[in-house]
Amino acid sequence: MSRDPEAVESLIEPLLDSGGDDAGSGGGTTLFGTCFNILNIYVGTGLLVMHYAMALGGWAALGALALLIPTFALSGRLIVSAFDFLPSATPRTYPQLGKAAAGTAGLRAVMLFSFLELFGGSCILIMVSWRQLELLLPAQGLGPLLSPTHWAALLATLLLLPLLFVDLKRLSRLSVVGLCSSGLVVLLVLALLGLDPQRKGVPQQPSPTRHLASVGIIQAVGIFSLSATAHSTLPALRIAMRQPERFPVALTASFSVMLAVYCTTAAVGYWYFGDSASPLVTADLAHNSWYTSHARLVPVHRLLAGFVLINALTKYPGLNLCLQDMILSVLPLPSDSLGEYQLPSHRAARWLRLLLFCTATALALTAYNVLGSAMSLLGGLASISCSLLLPTAFYARLAWHGLRPLARTGLVALLALGAVLVCLVTATNLRDLSARCRA
Secondary structure, eight states, rough: OOOOOOOGGGGHHHHHHHHHGGGGGGBBBBHHHHHHHHHHHSGGGGGGGGGHHHHHOTTTTHHHHHHHHHHHHHHHHHHHGGGSOOOOOSSSSSSHHHHHHHHHHHHHHHHHHHHHHHHHHHHHHHHHHHHHHHHHTTTTTTOOSSSSSHHHHHHHHHHHHHHTTOOOOHHHHTHHHHHHHHHHHHHHHHHHHHHOTOTTTTSSSSSSOOOOOTTTTHHHHHHHHHHHHOOOGHHHHHHSSSSSHHHHHHHHHHHHHHHHHHHHHHHHHHHHHHOOSSSSSSHHHHHHHHHTTTTTTTTHHHHHHHHHHHHHHHHHHHHHHHHHHHHHHOOOOOOOOOOHHHHHOOOHHHHHHHHHHEEEEEHHHHHHGHHHHHHHHHHHIIIIIIIHHHHHHHHHHHHHGGHHHHHEEHHHHHHHHHHHHHHHHHHHHHHHHHHHHHH
């Protein structure tokens, strides 16, 4: 088996394989199937923190969100458009695009920022699963030996360990749970407008305050960026289409839905919870909403926590496997007489997966109380770099000579915007985390 430097594409193979009638005898996914896949990959954990990002930046953050989503849709278009400038024999993958545009440095940049984004995302999923388990467990935990948080961490670890070695095609059948949980989040948040329009059911009285704008909008941009990026999966989704030339239509439609869902949830969530919002809306729905005082009658927040938990637990093994493949793709592996690389044994690969899981769990424990800042830092450093800066730079490098002056100016402006956002969001979150550590 030859060595595969495009390991990041393995992240979505189970999702593509589960396409059913979309990917059957027709020879690829339909336009609708591709839109479903894009939304299933992109819309997830980020939906849970929209209201918190608004609490950081105020109502002005809604404008930032409305600008960022189309910007990332444009950078997604740039990735797939850049492939038109590559030789026909070149594999249509993100790492190979980086190599064609900037040589080995481009390939390494893609691998580095993709790894940071995926590994950080795996840590986020672990923390989210812990918080959902906390909502499902008794408030005092399961005993005096451990705190509720540590009980949740222990149980989640016991649930995740066997899933690391389960066939991902089986877990991919639960991918619909991800969209169900996202739909339930939107439904429960919007329902608050009808169930409790005067916010009388909020246990924490008086009603929370709201503000127009604050410097926290920089951290909000990081969270929004993390919630709107998974661009390394787009090349594989395009290749899997029955009509790849229609991919821009699928991308535009998917990001339009994402824009509507994110902005609506963010606005309504912030209107209801205000500046007292916590990093995950599931916690606010359980502890500080109309559902709190009607938990026995309508325990829907527990149903939501269960959906989110299943979604997080079933998505993590795919991220873990992808990270394993990415590490193996850059190791100096021995080759056989035919020049093909010999991959490590299954036992060695399993130990690598366990090492990645243990490392992610340790980092999750460290960052558990700063989940919002961790998500913003990851979005600012990795997501913007991987899904805005690099796609724009690669497209500009490949297409520059054939572009009109106006298009060149636009690309330069997009690069400048990405660079400024990376610096601002990263510096702001590092300063915030440093201040919390000293406190």
